[in-house]
Amino acid sequence: MIPDTYRGFWGEDDLEAGKKYAIDVKNLIEFGTSGNVAGFFAESIQGVGGTIIFPDGYLKDAYEHVRAAGGLCIADEVQAGFGRTGSHFWGFETQDVVPDIVTMAKGIGNGAPLAAVVTTPEIAQTLATRIHFNTYGGNPVSCAMGKAVLEVIDKENIQHHALEIGKSLLDGLRGLQKRHSIIGQVRGKGLMVGVELVKDRQTKEPASTECAQVFERAKDRGLIIGKGGLYGNILRIKPPMCINSDDVKFMLEVLDLAFSEL
Numbered sequence: 001m002i003p004d005t006y007r008g009f010w011g012e013d014d015l016e017a018g019k020k021y022a023i024d025v026k027n028l029i030e031f032g033t034s035g036n037v038a039g040f041f042a043e044s045i046q047g048v049g050g051t052i053i054f055p056d057g058y059l060k061d062a063y064e065h066v067r068a069a070g071g072l073c074i075a076d077e078v079q080a081g082f083g084r085t086g087s088h089f090w091g092f093e094t095q096d097v098v099p100d101i102v103t104m105a106k107g108i109g110n111g112a113p114l115a116a117v118v119t120t121p122e123i124a125q126t127l128a129t130r131i132h133f134n135t136y137g138g139n140p141v142s143c144a145m146g147k148a149v150l151e152v153i154d155k156e157n158i159q160h161h162a163l164e165i166g167k168s169l170l171d172g173l174r175g176l177q178k179r180h181s182i183i184g185q186v187r188g189k190g191l192m193v194g195v196e197l198v199k200d201r202q203t204k205e206p207a208s209t210e211c212a213q214v215f216e217r218a219k220d221r222g223l224i225i226g227k228g229g230l231y232g233n234i235l236r237i238k239p240p241m242c243i244n245s246d247d248v249k250f251m252l253e254v255l256d257l258a259f260s261e262l
């Protein structure tokens with residue numbers, strides 16, 4: 001069950017929502033598998049799924065259920081990692097868990113083709129008895145670019161910047177929400193932001209066509225954003241982490257116009 005406190009069964013007002021959604025993982029293991037599982041993959045904040053931010057305690061409990069069934073917990077940090085959430089370097093830290101395996105890409109290379117897997121020596125050792133081949137694996141040029149990116153993230157305090165600039169973006173979007181009733185929810189952590197569009201705030205009927213229109217109108221004015229969620233009704237806003245307050249102002253102006261034109 002997707003742990004979505006906007007659209008799901010247990011909402012933001014339920015302090016136990018994380019625990020309750022995680023019980024679904026336990027139920028699935030018990031009733032839908034042999035009782036032993038190999039592993040559990042989860043993005044720490046769902047990206048293409050529509051910027052779904054899990055309720056507190058969700059991954060902690062889900063990991064516990066998976067580990068009790070012999071499984072490993074794998075965090076996909078391809079979108080949420082490298083300081084984007086602002087408060088933490090890794091998305092999984094926002095859920096207070098330590099995964100067994102972490103997959104990472106995108107932000108690691110700032111556009112350069114690079115991805116990595118980090119795990120414990122014990123788990124890594126299993127590959128020593130297997131063949132793993134990758135044409136560009138271990139490419140030293142890509143690795144040098146990745147190292148440079150890490151140094152810049154550190155030196156220029158990019159994580160803190162993502163927190164501050166992300167807050168101004170979220171505040172601005174919440175301002176737009178007051179004027180455009182199609183905006184059902186604005187959510188995000190740092191510069192991982194989602195704007196969910198609905199035809200009606202009570203029924204939460206997804207405004208998928210309108211979302212596509214806003215997406216296209218914004219693009220026509222020079223603002224490229226993403227779109228996601230099962231119904232394609234969520235604007236996914238994950239800009240480069242070096243954006244400044246003028247960029248945020250521009251984004252908000254363009255979105256305001258695009259919403260006004262609906």
Ligand SMILES: Cc1ncc(COP(=O)(O)O)c(C=O)c1O
Nearest residue numbers: 043047048076078079105106115
């Ligand atoms: C969350 C997430 N995980 C994994 C991938 C795929 O990563 P890669 O292209 O490095 O395999 C993507 C997107 O391409 C993604 O958004």
